[in-house]
Amino acid sequence: MLHYILRRLLYFIPTLLAIYTVAFLLMHxxxxxxxxxxxxxxxxxxxxxxxxxxxxxxLWQQYLLYxxxxxxxxxxxxxxxxxxNVIHDILAPAFPVSLTLGICALAIALVVxxxxxxxxxxxxxxxxxxxxxxxxxxGISQPSFVIASVLLAVFALCLRWLPVGGWGSPSQIxxxxxxxxxxxxxxxxxxxxxxxxxxxxxxxxxxxxxxxxPEHSVLLDHALRNAWLPVLGYLGPAAASIFTGSFVVEKIxxxxxxGTHFVDSALHRDHPLILATVLLYAVLLVVFNLAVDxxxxxxxxxIRYE
Amino acid sequence: MSNSAEIxxxxxxxxxxxxxxxxxxxxxRRFRRNRLAMAGLALLAIVVASSLxxxxxxxxxxxxxxxxxxxxxxxxxxxxxxxxxxxxxxxxLGRDLLARTLIGGGISIGVGxxxxxxxxxxxxxxxxxxGYAGRGLDTVMMRIVDVMYxxxxxxxxxxxxxxFAEQTIWLRMVxxxxxxxxxxxxxxxxxxxxxxxSLREAEFVQAAxxxxxxxxxxxxxxxxxxxxxxxLVCATxxxxxxxxxxxxxxxxxxxxPPPLASWGTLASDAIEALNPVRVYWWLLVMPCSFxxxxxxGLNFVGxxxxxxxxxxxx
Numbered sequence: 363m364l365h366y367i368l369r370r371l372l373y374f375i376p377t378l379l380a381i382y383t384v385a386f387l388l389m390h391x392x393x394x395x396x397x398x399x400x401x402x403x404x405x406x407x408x409x410x411x412x413x414x415x416x417x418x419x420x421l422w423q424q425y426l427l428y429x430x431x432x433x434x435x436x437x438x439x440x441x442x443x444x445x446x447n448v449i450h451d452i453l454a455p456a457f458p459v460s461l462t463l464g465i466c467a468l469a470i471a472l473v474v475x476x477x478x479x480x481x482x483x484x485x486x487x488x489x490x491x492x493x494x495x496x497x498x499x500x501g502i503s504q505p506s507f508v509i510a511s512v513l514l515a516v517f518a519l520c521l522r523w524l525p526v527g528g529w530g531s532p533s534q535i536x537x538x539x540x541x542x543x544x545x546x547x548x549x550x551x552x553x554x555x556x557x558x559x560x561x562x563x564x565x566x567x568x569x570x571x572x573x574x575x576p577e578h579s580v581l582l583d584h585a586l587r588n589a590w591l592p593v594l595g596y597l598g599p600a601a602a603s604i605f606t607g608s609f610v611v612e613k614i615x616x617x618x619x620x621g622t623h624f625v626d627s628a629l630h631r632d633h634p635l636i637l638a639t640v641l642l643y644a645v646l647l648v649v650f651n652l653a654v655d656x657x658x659x660x661x662x663x664x665i666r667y668e
Numbered sequence: 669m670s671n672s673a674e675i676x677x678x679x680x681x682x683x684x685x686x687x688x689x690x691x692x693x694x695x696x697r698r699f700r701r702n703r704l705a706m707a708g709l710a711l712l713a714i715v716v717a718s719s720l721x722x723x724x725x726x727x728x729x730x731x732x733x734x735x736x737x738x739x740x741x742x743x744x745x746x747x748x749x750x751x752x753x754x755x756x757x758x759x760x761l762g763r764d765l766l767a768r769t770l771i772g773g774g775i776s777i778g779v780g781x782x783x784x785x786x787x788x789x790x791x792x793x794x795x796x797x798x799g800y801a802g803r804g805l806d807t808v809m810m811r812i813v814d815v816m817y818x819x820x821x822x823x824x825x826x827x828x829x830x831x832f833a834e835q836t837i838w839l840r841m842v843x844x845x846x847x848x849x850x851x852x853x854x855x856x857x858x859x860x861x862x863x864x865x866s867l868r869e870a871e872f873v874q875a876a877x878x879x880x881x882x883x884x885x886x887x888x889x890x891x892x893x894x895x896x897x898x899x900l901v902c903a904t905x906x907x908x909x910x911x912x913x914x915x916x917x918x919x920x921x922x923x924x925p926p927p928l929a930s931w932g933t934l935a936s937d938a939i940e941a942l943n944p945v946r947v948y949w950w951l952l953v954m955p956c957s958f959x960x961x962x963x964x965g966l967n968f969v970g971x972x973x974x975x976x977x978x979x980x981x982x
Contacts (some may be wrong), residue, residue, distance in 0.1 A: 373814075388827050437873065502908075502967060503960035503963040503967075504963045506916070508935050509937065511939040511952075512952075515942060515947075606916070612914065628826060629830055
């Protein structure tokens with residue numbers, strides 16, 4: 363097991379290196395320069411600005427310098443926000459915000475999706491079943507920004523139950539977290555429902571019922587544990603969808619998270635900020651995927667990692 | 669004999685006369701009996717037909733020398749709610765929303781089909797090569813897929829689109845199509861490789877090899893017919909994901925350039941026009957119901973195909 367974890371950690375290195383390299387090359391292949399907007403700069407000022415961001419050096423030196431700035435966690439000053447360090451002043455305060463939002467959304471997706479799936483599999487073709495599956499269809503068939511905007515319009519603007527946006531109080535997390543959770547919750551509900559229906563026809567369920575176990579014990583202790591395995595496999599894609607969904611949801615609800623910086627930094631050719639943000643997301647995703655694979659072994663003792 | 673129904677009955681004279689059905693025909697029959705899948709197919713047919721009609725409408729207008737309906741502002745005060753003259757209403761710039769929704773359908777479905785095509789071409793080739801070659805090449809090719817799976821791909825797509833934002837419309841469209849297509853072949857490669865690995869050991873493939881068939885013949889004649897099902901299912905489920913990704917990029921301002929429209933750009937324009945004083949509901953409802961119908965239809969058809977080709981897997 364330890365051997366497996368170590369090997370997976372070793373795989374992180376080529377993955378992250380590949381991401382860094384592709385992002386770096388894309389950034390430099392693209393037309394336009396970070397200072398194109400600042401018209402009328404005296405040449406000396408321009409030269410000193412270029413030097414500050416290593417842009418006067420050959421490509422391979424820039425590659426190493428920016429890489430080292432990130433790996434050593436020292437960071438570099440941002441181009442868009444002068445005199446602010448990309449790691450310490452921009453990403454460090456924004457990261458906990460996005461992480462909190464992402465974890466809340468994932469928790470909502472898991473709880474709501476599993477509950478809906480179990481409820482509809484417990485009574486197939488009932489009103490509950492159809493209701494849950496119609497809800498799941500809405501979640502699957504609409505983009506997250508539409509769901510977010512409709513939630514905002516209904517619950518914040520018309521009913522005034524919840525704040526329109528911003529960050530700080532728990533009530534401000536509710537709407538964005540629901541908007542992010544909609545798609546994964548819908549997928550999880552469908553996965554759990556098919557998994558449960560399959561497991562419920564198995565012999566050990568008949569045995570459990572025959573020996574007089576209460577129905578909730580049959581459903582939750584015996585069936586769900588087996589039906590839940592496919593959900594674990596979906597958690598990696600679910601996390602990715604929540605991460606990327608956070609770009610739009612943070613924008614709609616004016617949340618000061620990492621997502622807003624990503625698109626902005628690319629638009630402004632803010633090289634240090636682009637690279638740091640891309641790598642932050644990449645690290646999050648690979649770590650999460652490893653955690654999911656370890657979760658498999660914990661939930662299903664038949665799976666052993668060598 | 670309580671379970672006598674499960675014992676196959678000897679074929680009667682009527683069965684003997686019926687020609688044996690190929691696996692493909694059996695799958696097709698199972699698919700046709702799936703009501704949800706057929707409803708999805710009908711939904712898709714309606715959406716595709718109306719999008720084609722919208723494109724034709726535009727072409728007719730161009731040929732007659734009239735302004736193109738999807739980009740031409742109508743006179744009067746806008747946005748107008750749905751009426752007899754404009755069944756879907758008009759947008760804030762006074763353009764007919766029906767024409768825009770139909771044209772947008774062409775673009776969104778086009779993105780989805782492009783992604784499916786790329787995933788079929790690259791994914792199938794990659795999966796077959798990796799699975800059939802085995803050993804070293806297999807390890808290397810699957811490692812590449814693993815690493816690419818780990819990439820937060822959408823980040824690179826966004827980066828690509830932002831960085832090429834100032835290029836011509838056509839280059840941007842090509843980048844958009846390629847970027848979304850490039851993301852979607854990885855799952856296909858894994859699915860196909862898994863199938864090829866099990867087919868390689870199948871008896872009929874061994875028999876073909878014993879008879880002296882070479883690799884190209886085994887792949888084309890023996891394996892591809894057995895791969896059609898999984899490839900079709902995987903491609904069908906790729907399309908809705910690509911359409912959703914396009915709409916997501918549209919919201920970030922990276923979708924098709926105006927005045928062209930996709931369902932994603934229409935929905936995100938509608939959200940920009942959203943305000944608590946006046947509710948322009950038709951701006952959001954019209955494109956989103958088309959988008960929703962398409963995604964639902966594709967999901968139903970994909971699930972139906974999976975059940976039809978692999979009845980045990982449900």
